[in-house]
Amino acid sequence: MKLNARDATRFLAKPDLSKAGVLLYGPDAMRIALKRQDVVKTLIGPDGETEMRLTRINGAELRKDPARLLDAIKAQGFFPGQRVVLIEDATDGLSKTFLAAIQGWLPGDAMMVVTAGQLNARSALRKAFEGSNSCVGIGIYTDPPSRDEIEATLKKSGVTAVDPDAMTDLDNLSRALSLGDFRQTIEKLALYKLDDDTPVSPDDIAACAPLTSEAVLDDAVNFAADGNSAAIVPQMRRLAGQGVNPTSLCIGATRHFRLLHAAASSDQGPEATLSRARPPVFGPRRDRMIRQARQWQTPRLEAALKVLTDTDLALRSSSPVPAMAMMERAFIRIAMLHPR
Numbered sequence: 001m002k003l004n005a006r007d008a009t010r011f012l013a014k015p016d017l018s019k020a021g022v023l024l025y026g027p028d029a030m031r032i033a034l035k036r037q038d039v040v041k042t043l044i045g046p047d048g049e050t051e052m053r054l055t056r057i058n059g060a061e062l063r064k065d066p067a068r069l070l071d072a073i074k075a076q077g078f079f080p081g082q083r084v085v086l087i088e089d090a091t092d093g094l095s096k097t098f099l100a101a102i103q104g105w106l107p108g109d110a111m112m113v114v115t116a117g118q119l120n121a122r123s124a125l126r127k128a129f130e131g132s133n134s135c136v137g138i139g140i141y142t143d144p145p146s147r148d149e150i151e152a153t154l155k156k157s158g159v160t161a162v163d164p165d166a167m168t169d170l171d172n173l174s175r176a177l178s179l180g181d182f183r184q185t186i187e188k189l190a191l192y193k194l195d196d197d198t199p200v201s202p203d204d205i206a207a208c209a210p211l212t213s214e215a216v217l218d219d220a221v222n223f224a225a226d227g228n229s230a231a232i233v234p235q236m237r238r239l240a241g242q243g244v245n246p247t248s249l250c251i252g253a254t255r256h257f258r259l260l261h262a263a264a265s266s267d268q269g270p271e272a273t274l275s276r277a278r279p280p281v282f283g284p285r286r287d288r289m290i291r292q293a294r295q296w297q298t299p300r301l302e303a304a305l306k307v308l309t310d311t312d313l314a315l316r317s318s319s320p321v322p323a324m325a326m327m328e329r330a331f332i333r334i335a336m337l338h339p340r
Contacts, residue, residue: 021112026140051079083110095124172280206283227338246323263293
């Protein structure tokens, strides 16, 4: 049978041991690998592979020796516990082999965990699993994880208490990062909150979220956006010493002020606009941008964007210009536009 997204999440978190097998298919090999890793670990536990309760078979190997699948399903191990036969890179050409294995499967045999690439609705492999009441098929797509999946990932990592605002930040973060990077962030968050019983806050998310290029350049941009012209010169010297490219700095500043312009112009308020930003804005950085959006008026932000646009054109021209000095001057001009 084919499972919908909600039922698939529940099955992967707690597989039904009465099923002969599960087929995971989709266009994203990384997502499939992570789901396969989760379900296998849930079935056999952390010591299953050491106890030889996991048999791995590649699709190419199975095409050469189809009988190997049923032999592996029926084999008895030395250690008690659930056994799994993992078949990776399966294709439609193996559908008859899987049909025979499904028909020969009995309760107590090893469960099949099968991975495949993108399969259309006419796929013989999908029909073999989704057409059987003793098997399930789960499509793994590139959609961001659902709230249930995020909560399951948090729980698996040992994070049980999350502030509602922090959960919103995690939801936004899951849409901006790849699934692998998002899981690494959750693991980092779990270590960050180790022995800390307080709920996860937006500040915790901000501390653990991967740094974007904008975040690295935040100080210089924020000095300009806050009207702190005195702090711009020493900060620009530090950035120059770090080898920061002036054009990249200009691009980051332009993104920042465009987002401020959108937030200041929105009828729904800066909070709603920043919560929908891509990449998402977190914790103290979001609070600071909300304050900036409220301080700046739309005409002043448009004037700041004009300064940045003119500077960007000058930086990209063929004329020899002192690039970092031009960016420094642009930031000072923008700081002087800040409403006093």
